[in-house]
Amino acid sequence: MKYLKQMLAHNKKRSLFGNYVQQSWASLWVIEQMLSAHKPDRIAELGSGNGLLSTYLWAYTQMEMPSHMIKPGFMTIDVDLSKSKSTLYPAKKADIYAKETVQKILNFLGNGTRPFLLVDGLDPKSAEVNLYAPDLKSGTVIFAHDCILEGSTGAVKKWLFPESQIDWKHVRRLEPYYSMGVELDTRMLALERV
Numbered sequence: 001m002k003y004l005k006q007m008l009a010h011n012k013k014r015s016l017f018g019n020y021v022q023q024s025w026a027s028l029w030v031i032e033q034m035l036s037a038h039k040p041d042r043i044a045e046l047g048s049g050n051g052l053l054s055t056y057l058w059a060y061t062q063m064e065m066p067s068h069m070i071k072p073g074f075m076t077i078d079v080d081l082s083k084s085k086s087t088l089y090p091a092k093k094a095d096i097y098a099k100e101t102v103q104k105i106l107n108f109l110g111n112g113t114r115p116f117l118l119v120d121g122l123d124p125k126s127a128e129v130n131l132y133a134p135d136l137k138s139g140t141v142i143f144a145h146d147c148i149l150e151g152s153t154g155a156v157k158k159w160l161f162p163e164s165q166i167d168w169k170h171v172r173r174l175e176p177y178y179s180m181g182v183e184l185d186t187r188m189l190a191l192e193r194v
């Protein structure tokens with residue numbers, strides 16, 4: 001019992017590879033379901049933070065991509081890399097909104113056959129989706145963090161963005177991950193480039 005309590009207390013800290021992970025278990029679970037079904041060969045993350053999700057996504061590409069394939073299959077960018085807990089993955093110091101960054105990310109993802117873009121930089125993240133989505137190739141999977149549904153009640157933080165901020169010309173909801181995200185309250189908006 002003592003050990004179970006200790007373990008549960010530790011679980012509340014939500015660590016991955018021994019370090020605090022910002023995404024909830026529910027988010028990680030939905031991401032894992034999507035990764036194992038879609039098997040993306042190019043993953044880009046906007047906003048590395050402390051890099052625990054980056055480490056997880058990087059590890060996925062290392063497991064999935066045989067050595068003869070083009071590497072790296074993963075990249076992550078952040079304006080401040082000092083928070084990063086790992087040097088395993090390729091991280092670049094860059095501004096998500098800079099023209100050359102947008103082009104780099106688009107080229108990187110464009111060279112894949114099953115690209116995945118994780119949007120988690122500056123708030124509101126809908127602006128990042130709207131900036132990148134028009135030039136992504138059709139079928140690109142996009143997960144944008146910190147989305148709330150229209151009409152949500154309760155403590156709506158100013159950094160959460162409503163779905164109405166998304167430009168639906170370029171993307172549609174990606175099922176079943178969209179509904180999984182809603183039901184598990186992950187705030188992770190699952191989209192696909194049309």
Ligand SMILES: C[S@@+](CC[C@H](N)C(=O)[O-])C[C@H]1O[C@@H](n2cnc3c(N)ncnc32)[C@H](O)[C@@H]1O
Pocket residue numbers: 021022023045046047048049050051052053054077078079080083094095096097120121122
């Ligand atoms: C919510 S954190 C990312 C969390 C990470 N994706 C995870 O799941 O662990 C957001 C990060 O975006 C970075 N950021 C904010 N504005 C940015 C910008 N314009 N360009 C690049 N990175 C930015 C911040 O420095 C911060 O580390």
